[in-house]
Amino acid sequence: MDFSPLAQIVFLLAVAVTAWLMTKRILRIRSNILLGHGVNHQRSTSESWKNVILIAFGQKKMFKKVIPALLHLTVYLGFIIINIEGLEIFLDGLTGTHRVIARLFEDWQMTAFYTLTLNMFEFLCVMVILASVFFLVRRNILKVKRFEGREMTSWPVLDANLILIFEILLMFSILSMNAADQILQERDYPGFPKTGTLIFSEIFAAPFYRNLGTETLYFIERFAWWFHILGIFAFAIYVTYSKHLHTVLAFPNTYFSKQEPKGHLTNMPEVTREVKSMLGIQENGNDATPQEISRLGAKDVTDLSWWNIMNAYTCTECGRCTSACPANITGKKLSPRKIMMDVRDRAETLGQFKAANNGKVEDGKSLLDDYITREEFNACTTCNACTEACPVNIDPLDIIMQMRRYLAMEESGSPASWNAMYSNIETSFSPWKFSPADRFNWADELQKEADNN
Amino acid sequence: MNSNIEIPVMADLFQKGEEADVLLWIGCAGSYDDRYKKVTKTFVKLLHHCKVKFAVLGPEESCTGDPARRAGNEFLFQMQAMANIQVLNGYNVKKIVTACPHCFNTIKNEYPELGGNYEVYHHTQFIEMLVKEGKLDIAPIDGVQDFSITYHDSCYLGRANDEYEAPRNLLKMLTSDLREMERNRSNGLCCGAGGAQMFKEPEHGRKDINIERTEEALRTGANIIASACPFCMTMMSDGVKNKEKESEVEVLDIVELIAKGKKL
Numbered sequence: 001m002d003f004s005p006l007a008q009i010v011f012l013l014a015v016a017v018t019a020w021l022m023t024k025r026i027l028r029i030r031s032n033i034l035l036g037h038g039v040n041h042q043r044s045t046s047e048s049w050k051n052v053i054l055i056a057f058g059q060k061k062m063f064k065k066v067i068p069a070l071l072h073l074t075v076y077l078g079f080i081i082i083n084i085e086g087l088e089i090f091l092d093g094l095t096g097t098h099r100v101i102a103r104l105f106e107d108w109q110m111t112a113f114y115t116l117t118l119n120m121f122e123f124l125c126v127m128v129i130l131a132s133v134f135f136l137v138r139r140n141i142l143k144v145k146r147f148e149g150r151e152m153t154s155w156p157v158l159d160a161n162l163i164l165i166f167e168i169l170l171m172f173s174i175l176s177m178n179a180a181d182q183i184l185q186e187r188d189y190p191g192f193p194k195t196g197t198l199i200f201s202e203i204f205a206a207p208f209y210r211n212l213g214t215e216t217l218y219f220i221e222r223f224a225w226w227f228h229i230l231g232i233f234a235f236a237i238y239v240t241y242s243k244h245l246h247t248v249l250a251f252p253n254t255y256f257s258k259q260e261p262k263g264h265l266t267n268m269p270e271v272t273r274e275v276k277s278m279l280g281i282q283e284n285g286n287d288a289t290p291q292e293i294s295r296l297g298a299k300d301v302t303d304l305s306w307w308n309i310m311n312a313y314t315c316t317e318c319g320r321c322t323s324a325c326p327a328n329i330t331g332k333k334l335s336p337r338k339i340m341m342d343v344r345d346r347a348e349t350l351g352q353f354k355a356a357n358n359g360k361v362e363d364g365k366s367l368l369d370d371y372i373t374r375e376e377f378n379a380c381t382t383c384n385a386c387t388e389a390c391p392v393n394i395d396p397l398d399i400i401m402q403m404r405r406y407l408a409m410e411e412s413g414s415p416a417s418w419n420a421m422y423s424n425i426e427t428s429f430s431p432w433k434f435s436p437a438d439r440f441n442w443a444d445e446l447q448k449e450a451d452n453n
Numbered sequence: 454m455n456s457n458i459e460i461p462v463m464a465d466l467f468q469k470g471e472e473a474d475v476l477l478w479i480g481c482a483g484s485y486d487d488r489y490k491k492v493t494k495t496f497v498k499l500l501h502h503c504k505v506k507f508a509v510l511g512p513e514e515s516c517t518g519d520p521a522r523r524a525g526n527e528f529l530f531q532m533q534a535m536a537n538i539q540v541l542n543g544y545n546v547k548k549i550v551t552a553c554p555h556c557f558n559t560i561k562n563e564y565p566e567l568g569g570n571y572e573v574y575h576h577t578q579f580i581e582m583l584v585k586e587g588k589l590d591i592a593p594i595d596g597v598q599d600f601s602i603t604y605h606d607s608c609y610l611g612r613a614n615d616e617y618e619a620p621r622n623l624l625k626m627l628t629s630d631l632r633e634m635e636r637n638r639s640n641g642l643c644c645g646a647g648g649a650q651m652f653k654e655p656e657h658g659r660k661d662i663n664i665e666r667t668e669e670a671l672r673t674g675a676n677i678i679a680s681a682c683p684f685c686m687t688m689m690s691d692g693v694k695n696k697e698k699e700s701e702v703e704v705l706d707i708v709e710l711i712a713k714g715k716k717l
Contacts, residue, residue, distance in 0.1 A: 064640075263558040263613025267566050268527050275531040297525065326643040326666075331659030379656040382523050382648030383608040388639050404525030417653035418524045425529055429515035430481040431652055439484045440511045443460045446494045450458045 004096075011093035011229075018233040025240040029313060032351035035361065036306035040269065041258055048255045051393065056254040061391040065320075068138075071131040075167065078128035079247065082174070085121050089229050099181075102193045115196030122178065122200035125171040132164045132171075139164075146319035149328075151338035156317055159242050166238070170231050177224035179205030180217045187214055249314040250392040256307050257393035262384045265401055271296070297405030300366040301347045304402060311394040312344035321386035321396060327379040334379040336386035336396035342371040343399060368403060377403045378415055458501055462511040463544045473508035475579075476546045478560065480553035481516050482683030488690065489552075489683040492706040496552050496576055498717045499708060503588045507550070513540055517559040524649035531567065534559070538569035552576040552708065554609035554682045555647075561614070575610055577620040577681050577707055584626070591626040592714040601630035602710070603675035605666065605689060606641030607682035620681050620707055627710050632673040642666050646684035667692025671702065678704045 054060045059076070062069040088101040097103070105114040138144045139160060147160070178201035185192050209217060239245060258264075276282075298304050321336035322328050328335050346367045353363045368374075377400045386396050407413040414422070421431045428436050466473055477500065483493040500507050518533030541549075549571045551557050561573035574582070583589040594600050602624050610616045617638040624631050636642045645655065645662025655661055667689055670678045678693070680686045690704045705713075 261558075261562050261614050263609055264562040265522060267563070268531075271527045271531050272567065275528065275535055279532075279535055281535065296527070324640070326645060326662045327656070327658070329642070330645075330662050330665050332656045334656070375656055378653075379658075380648050381608070381643045381645060381650050381662070383643035384612040385608075385640075385643065388612050401523075401525070404523075405527055406525075408525030409528060414524055414526070415653050418526075418649060421520055421524065421649065421652040422526050422529055425516050425518070425521055425533060429533075430485060431516060431520045432481065432485055434485045436512065436515075439514060440462075440509075442479075442484060442490045442493050443509075443511070445490070446458055446460070446497060449494070 008094070008096045014230060014233055015094075018237060021237050022240065025237065028351060028355070029240065029245075031354075032347040033306050033309045033313065035302050035347055035350060035354075036304045036309045037302075039256070039305045039307045040266070041256070041260070041307070043256070043259055047259050051254040051257055051259075052251055055257075055391070055393060056250040059391065061389075061393075064389075071134055074124075074127045074131040075135075078124040078131075078171075082121050082124055082128070082171075083232075085118070085174070086229070086232055089225065092225075093229055098191050099193050099195065102195050106193050111194055111196055115198070118178070118195060118198050119200070122175065122198055125174050126200050126204070129168050129171045132167045136161065136164050146323040149319065149322055149335055149337065150333075151335055151341050152317070152319075156243065156341070159244075160317070162238075163242065163244055166231070166235055170228060170235065173224045173228040173231060175201045175205045176209075177201075177221055177228060179209050180221035180224065182206060183209055183212075184214065184217055184221060187217075189214065189218065243316045246314050246316040246392060249310060253310055253314040254393050256310070258395060258398070262387055266398060268296070268405070295406070296409040297407070298399070298402035299368045299406045299410070301343060301350060302361055303406065304343065304367075304399060308395075308399050308402075309343060309347050311396075311399075312340045312347060314392055315340040315344065315394055316392075317341065318391070320389040320391065321394070324385040324389040326381055326383060326385065332375075332379040333373065334376045336400075339372060339376070339396045339399055340394060343367065346371050368406065372403065374407065374413070380404075458498065460497060460511075461508040463508045463546075464511070464513065466508050467544055472545075474506040475508075475548040475550050475574075476541070476544075477507045477509050478549050478551035478553075478556055479509060479514060480551055480556045480683065482687075483552055484514070486683060486687070489686060489706075492552055492683070492686070492708060495706070495712045495717065496708045499580070499589075499712055499715075502715065502717060503583050505583070505588075510540065515540075517556045519555045519559045520649040520652055522559070522563070523647070524652070534564060534567050534569070538564055538567055541569055541571065546571060548572045548574070550574045550576055550579040552681075552683070552706070554607040554613070555684065558609045558613050575614075575616060575619070575681070577610070577623060578616060580708065580711065581619045581622055584623075591623065591711055593627055594710065594714045600628050600677060601632055601673075601675040602628050602677045602679050603632045603634055603670050603673040604637075604679045604681075604707075605634070605644065605670060605685055606638060607680065607685050608641070608643050608647050610681055611641055612639055620679070623707055623711065624679055627714055630675075632675045634669045634673055636669065642669065644682075644685040644688035646688045651684050651687070661692075663688035663692040664695060667696055671696060671698060676702055677710070678702060679707050679710060680704060681707050 059069065059073060062072055088099060091100050092098055102114050105111050139147050178198045181192060181195065182198060182202060183206060185194060209220065239247065295303055301309060317337060319337050325334060325336055350361060350363065354361050380400045382397060384397060424431055424433050428434060461473060479493055482489040515537055516533055517537060518530035521533065522530035549560055554575055557573055557575045560571060580589065584591060604620055604624055606617065643662060644666055678689050680689055686704060686706060693699050693702050693704055
């Protein structure tokens with residue numbers, strides 16, 4: 001047996017590098033999200049937790065589409081449960097042992113429990129492989145329509161495929177590791193405690209390995225072990241750069257999501273103060289000093305709320321929003337998924353710029369026009385199909401509305417017909433150009449009709 | 454029929470020291486749009502029939518501000534909203550019913566944080582209540598076998614306010630042949646008019662949203678498309694005309710269907 005101290009040092013180094021890279025990246029994401037300002041949602045804590053449990057943990061909204069929901073659930077359960085085995089691998093790496101938990105259970109004469117648990121992990125491994133293959137087929141062969149679109153450029157497409165291939169490789173490494181381990185146990189290789197028969201690796205992997213020499217098998221076992229644990233570390237770092245951040249952010253995102261009815265638009269208290277003073281309405285309780293209004297609506301990510309930007313980092317680009325969007329369905333440029341991806345890309349770029357320029361957040365570009373065009377957000381019917389479709393309560397509409405507000409109030413840049421509609425409301429209190437004196441004409445007409453009958 | 458249809462106006466009642474049980478909010482479409490004025494009149498007739506003590510603001514009514522807010526002009530929205538709230542609170546209004554889901558949504562969800570707190574009903578919810586209270590008995594339309602109805606969900610009633618069943622419950626009292634479109638309830642497709650789209654031309658695309666939705670409605674083979682919103686009514690009617698199906702398929706508001714059954 002050669003679990004040399006060298007291996008332990010390499011392992012510790014890998015842990016340290018992973019921790020360092022992840023911490024750096026997480027702090028960057030945090031600071032990017034905090035480019036946004038505060039949120040004024042009304043929220044009840046019990047409702048927030050209900051959303052976390054039902055929508056993030058329970059994946060309730062996924063089940064609007066049953067097949068992908070089941071496939072996703074498989075990978076999700078596999079991801080959580082199989083990583084318990086990661087704990088043993090981690091402990092072994094740290095202490096230079098081999099299957100320290102198996103040995104513990106052996107001491108307690110509870111090997112059967114260990115066997116059962118590992119068999120469950122292996123079952124999930126096989127299921128995750130099947131689900132991932134199915135997912136790859138849906139994306140690349142069946143070409144499910146919602147995975148396509150103008151915003152699905154080479155990186156998002158590669159990202160989605162890479163994750164799936166990564167998953168498959170990680171699962172294969174577990175099965176290979178267990179298969180080699182079992183044969184080594186059969187050959188009484190020193191330092192390998194009994195695990196009991198692990199059915200799936202026995203069926204799928206062991207037949208290929210049984211004819212190999214003991215040292216080769218040992219090499220395979222070690223290689224698979226290192227591949228798996230380093231793979232998990234690499235995966236963890238990769239996730240922070242990928243759409244797969246939803247695995248973590250889905251939880252806070254649903255916690256902080258809007259709880260008002262979908263039809264409610266976020267109020268602008270700064271406008272309320274202004275309008276009240278214009279109408280001479282006294283505000284009781286609140287201090288009378290007018291607060292400085294920075295910018296109405298959103299031109300850039302710094303004008304959005306941190307929750308809007310968290311939404312963007314939570315988006316997994318599944319396209320359920322876009323495929324439900326009436327504007328997108330009928331060929332308009334608007335795609336709610338693109339709105340979210342643009343916000344994330346912009347936050348990333350601006351975050352990088354800020355880090356390189358002592359906290360400066362003006363790089364001469366903006367979310368408006370450089371990323372999202374007016375033609376896109378002007379096409380929105382505010383129908384809430386996108387927010388309804390999103391499995392993790394992302395709200396593209398809130399961002400669209402803030403951009404419209406900026407355009408209308410800061411640039412007077414609404415489409416001409418909308419400007420006409422505004423002046424109709426201002427002058428005749430109706431969006432159409434009718435005389436206010438005619439508003440009640442229908443009553444006379446009704447009376448006449450009744451008289452004629 | 455009783456030829457005298459009284460339409461009490463809030464200001465008059467207030468002067469006489471009387472009160473109404475519910476304020477009927479007409480909305481701009483219900484006041485000015487020729488097609489939707491018919492819906493207003495029909496609903497008023499139905500309220501009379503059920504002896505509901507209602508009143509209207511009449512000339513004092515004003516746009517809720519919804520299209521301005523959805524288009525991005527928050528100032529204009531809040532100016533409208535606060536002026537309306539001052540009028541409504543001045544008359545001590547407690548309960549409001551409206552045949553427009555956009556007015557319904559704005560008054561119900563967006564007026565409270567500006568100081569306007571009312572119990573707000575969409576007309577389909579209100580009519581359903583009248584039925585439950587025994588004040589209205591919905592009769593099937595004559596020759597019920599010939600009528601098949603498909604209901605187009607209004608976004609501002611459906612997804613925006615989670616009301617999918619009140620309109621359907623009423624329609625089920627009118628016909629045994631209620632057909633669902635592929636996209637219904639929370640998956641319903643917008644008619645294309647929401648978010649102030651009613652007041653501008655659509656952006657460039659392959660097709661108009663109302664055509665996409667009308668095609669879906671026509672695929673059900675129903676000969677009536679029931680709607681519960683003035684904007685949906687316009688969009689779906691235009692869609693049916695565009696498909697040259699107006700001789701076979703009618704677009705009607707739910708209250709018009711009920712009135713048809715009751716021969717009001």
